[in-house]
Amino acid sequence: MLEARATFTGTSDYIASEDLQNSVNVSIALGRPLLIKGEPGTGKTMLARSIAEGMGMDLLIWNIKSTTKAKDGLYIYDTVQRLYDSQFGDHDVSDIRHYIRHGKMGEAFLSDKKVVLLIDEIDKADIEFPNDLLWELDVMSFDIPETGETVRANHRPAVIITSNAEKELPDAFLRRCVFHYISFPDAEMMKEIVRVHYPDLEQKLLEEAMKAFYWIRSIDGLQKKPSTSELLDWVQALTIGGISPAKISKELPFLGVLIKKDNDFGAVLQRLHSGQGMQRKSSGPGILRNW
């Protein structure tokens, strides 16, 4: 849901901390890719959109899957199409250039404006994947052996790379990036973020929802802690469901929006009904530390 909103409302809905902004500027000034890590749901992918909108650049997204090969991002030689064409004889198949399709990175290089290139979830691909891109990211050009052409970047794109740390990235690759870790937002920042998404939210509801949210996050041993995007969904669910703020911490309505794992569900409910849970938590500002 995070993503969907971003395209509609622009950067005013993305709150970036000051050091994140600095890191982005450093990366662009140095022409190095910016590697973004952070807990799931801290808005890593959103950042690229926000940069694109904020700086008036186009955004190209290269989504990495476990089967993605580095070459896919540069170009694809569509041999099958060429084969068809040769059989029907209605196209000129002698020119291979007609069958070279550029990948996202190729597109970014060829664009006549500076663009933002997002390489999303680079850690999903094979361990060797980042190494295969070193040269291209360094010199911003690549060769197409089939046609003997060299594609050179007209404008060095601003490259944003996100990683969920599922795999270790190779050192040689890391050396060429600048790095930023998005830490989980504290309560103050989180309030701002929610406000930006739901400006009309009732203050009391927000307070209660935040209290419950950070209480759940503070429970030890959850397999998957709820994150920003889940909080946003939950707040929306609470609003639509017309839940009164007083009920929120007592009953945790729509808990399924926040908690995705069976075990966690049990753990949270158990804590809640053991009587010690929320009551103790909600008494003071030390909501994050008591546990």
Add this chain to the structure above:
Amino acid sequence: MFINFFYLLRNYGVPVSITEWMTLVEALAKGLAASSLMGFYHLARTVLVKSETHFDRYDLAFANYFDGIDTPIELTDKVLKWLEKALPPLHISPEERQQFKDWDLDELRRQLEERLRDQKGEHHGGGNWIGTGGTSRFGHSGYNPAGVRLGGQSVNKSAVKVAAERNFRGFRTDETLGVRQFEVALRKLRQLSSKVEGPKEELDIDETIKETGEKGGMLHLVWSRGRKNMVKVALIMDSGGSMMPYLRICSQLFTAMNRASHFKDLRFFFFHNCVYQHIYLDPSCQVRNSIRTEDLFHQLGSEYKVIFLGDASMAPSELLMVDGAIDWYYSNPEPGITWLQRIADRFSHSVWLNPIPAAYWERTYGSYTINLIRELFPMFELTVEGLEGAIKKLKVRK
């Protein structure tokens, strides 16, 4: 000039390379640090440190290197503008001076912080807000003996203080961490079947299309060998009483192992303090739910990678004596060390993970047996870093 900082970082275990250092120099030349220590702190971290697990070490090194440097305080341009339009300097009589004496710096900083936050515009000649003339503690051309002259200073947190806060302590890899970190570490334990061995049984579609295309439409099938993870793992855990303090961390490793779906086979076994002729299938360590250790050798081929998890701390008799087992009803005709030796011989890839931190291995209660066992198995402490070391070890033959 900062070159010593480079070496200090490396001493603190932040893997900084020359490439990154040159990038930092380039960035500094471009003025990206905004001429403040805080700016430098963030810039250098962004450029030099590539993992949040190293942030804490960076903070320590930074605090060490820059400690005692009086941070030039960054003031917002706005405040400087307020100060541009000045009143004539204020002169003050000795009596009036008296009332300003007792102020300490911390109080002052706090107040200035408040002012900076609350003041909305320029102000001249009063006694409170930032401005010129007057007797406020903040500004210039006025009088206040316990004041801050503002001409380029502010009280934002200094970079050294931020570094000293060590906000990233929780990310250290040499701290014992959660299931997730273990999982990531375990994922490195893979050994793909090589592309040169085994039958060619997977249709290589890309190559087939390419070959067929190049042959101008004559179908040409290309077969290749698939790659699979071949790693088989046996985790052998101590469930003795001395392991109680480490229950949490052990169960985290256990969970992570269980969840790791990429092993070809994964087996769990248990023992009480030391392995003898029986090895148990559940943590309660009852003989009725056990197999003979000898049978373990039949069940598991030598290609299994064996991970022991235990504190290796016991009475020397438990390890070295016939009938030394801690359970009084259990008699062992051969000492435990003999069995451990057999396991070590059988499985050429084996390691021992010890929840006791390595720093204590020489001094703790069990150091005698720990050191005996270390001679048989490479021992690592049970932290993410230790586990990574162990996994590296598991990939090569002892």
